[in-house]
Amino acid sequence: MKYVDEFRDGRLIESAAKEIRRLADPGRHYRIMEVCGGHTHAIYRYGLKDLLPENIELVHGPGCPVCVLPMGRVDDGLDIAETSGAIFTAFGDMMRVPGSKGSPLEYKARGMDVRMVYSPLDALKIARQNPDRDVFFFAIGFETTAPSTALTLRQAKAIGVENFSVFSNHVTIIPAIRAILDSPDMRLDAFIGPGHVSTVIGCRPYEFIARDHGTPVVVSGFEPLDLMQSIVMILHQLNEGRSEVENQYARVVPWEGNLPALRALAEVFTLRPYFEWRGLGFISQSALGLSPAYAAFDAEVRYEVPGVRVTDPKAAQCGEVLKGVLKPHQCKLFGKECTPEHPIGALMVSSEGACAAEFQYRFRIEELEILEQ
């Protein structure tokens, strides 16, 4: 109960916590996966675990875009930019993600032209400002971010920018959930559905989870009270033997999603036959490559892609943590060799990564304990 006083809704949260304790069957152990990395961040930041009874376990899902990217893709992107002399652009989240020969920031320190951007439109702008250079955008993200890349490419085509290319690492959330549901070592009772991915794809794509797997899905907002209410909704479903898709975040998420965004995705991208995910292996039709109409902007067409496959450092257990099989602190490197200052895996880099979230949370607990003394 460390943080509850800090919340504006402190009282409501207390009563949601009470409701959860009332609804949870003490003879049962509940495993609920929050799919989205933003939720993972929020759950640790709020210390929500401290508010839940012991038999409700939150399992961290694969919804952190840089975390699921296999190291080989990072190497490929950096390699292309280095060999071609292109300007390498990427979001801040990518900058410290380790490749096998260093992160983008480390390449920059060694002299490569690496620029952080806040929007794919900024990468396109850099291309317009440097007509004699190639500009390479390392695109990452789920369906929340992919429409931005799509609209940027549409614009690049409309205004005829020729020195701009995109290395697409966009992935889609549904096949990852399917892979988790199909994996034999994974037993889950329910999902907390991602908030912002769902503003794009809507709630319908989750229906198979409820229907075919009998597993409830509640799409949730990010406030502590949202997450607590979502857990209440899940427990109601489980107690009543229902499995449905419910939308706790209806104030932002339309049931049908964002149609213009979905149309832009369909126009600019095509589903890759398969794509490798860290921890989950190759998943079919789980990632977006550029469609033939946008081949001129496709880094994988324009350049030779080395296609290297590198395994994570031996002792690193990023894959198990990503699948929810291990908790971050159960990784042998957690907080020792691997820290936010010296990350071994991407899960320790991004604020949405489970390892970084748990590390910051522990740090904060220690801080509070010192303050209390």
Add this chain to the structure above:
Amino acid sequence: MCLAIPGQIKAFDADQQFATVDVSGVRRKVNVDLLREDGLDEDDWVLIHVGFAMSKISAAQAEEQLRLLTMLGEAAAAIEEVEGYQFDDEDDPWPSG
């Protein structure tokens, strides 16, 4: 990356593709293509993600989102992101497509 930034629409560009938004006093242009079908007006609130307005929200929801960013320790990073958008500088206007 998954956390969206709330902003209020202040003015639209001539081609309606971009709009100037106010995020806690910082004004920048963002792309509003994805919300044009919903009908977007001045003073409406939107959630912004990497330079694009992704959803229309209520004023109360915008306030809630800002509080959320503060609570997560991400408010400063959000403002930095908005300030960092480079595609709309006045000297080099964005060509319409």
